[in-house]
Amino acid sequence: MKDEKITAHLKDGEEFNISDNAIYLYCPHGYGKTKLHNNFFESQLKVRTTTRNWKTTLKLLELVNEADD
Template sequence: MARYIAMLRGINVSGQKIIKMDRLRQLFESMAFRNVSTYIQSGNVIFDGDELDAAILRDRIVHELKEQLTFDISVIIRTPEELQEVVQNTPYATIKADENEQRYVTFLSQVPSEAALAKLAAAQNEVDEYTVKGLTVYLLIRKNYGDSKFSNNFIEKKLGVAATTRNWETVNKLIQLADYSPSTK
């Protein structure tokens, strides 16, 4: 059995794809996942499952959610260990909170092509920064995420892969809620 974190993309945003977290937890439990919990309304689900292949697991969840909810939802799966690596490998270890710098992480469904990375590089600006490492886009936002050019939709369009974005605090909270500790796992 393995511990996973499913991050659903685009639910409960601007009145679209509304699903209560109690209902989402019930749906995951109906798929025979154990120890299911959710965190905030943006679709973060922590659970235990027997499937060890994250792609198979993701496809199963996407299929079942579509069957039950009648709309498509992109799902990104990571383990607590993978989220811990994201935190440890950040190129933005320190931020200037007094200057309103904020960290966000965009989780990608697959590694983007070199051509797609070049498209994103062409959009670099002097306000916000990003760094792509494998399946992760690290964002350093200097004003407001809502005003940043590097929105989730923009990154998906430039890279040509499904993605979902979380703020730094949420990523760390998900690790904590998954009860991950490198010394005990």
């Protein structure tokens, strides 16, 4: 799903994809410099959001896999 209201705020190189239960956001210039942050998505989509960077996501996956062993 691509919403024009959201797409209009993309900076050069930024990408996003919205699935049923997640928003995937690519910010090549850094999350701190994008306008597409939690508050923005919450106001545009009327949903609650939280953010995880890729390093944190990989660490959580590692922890889950260790717990399964």
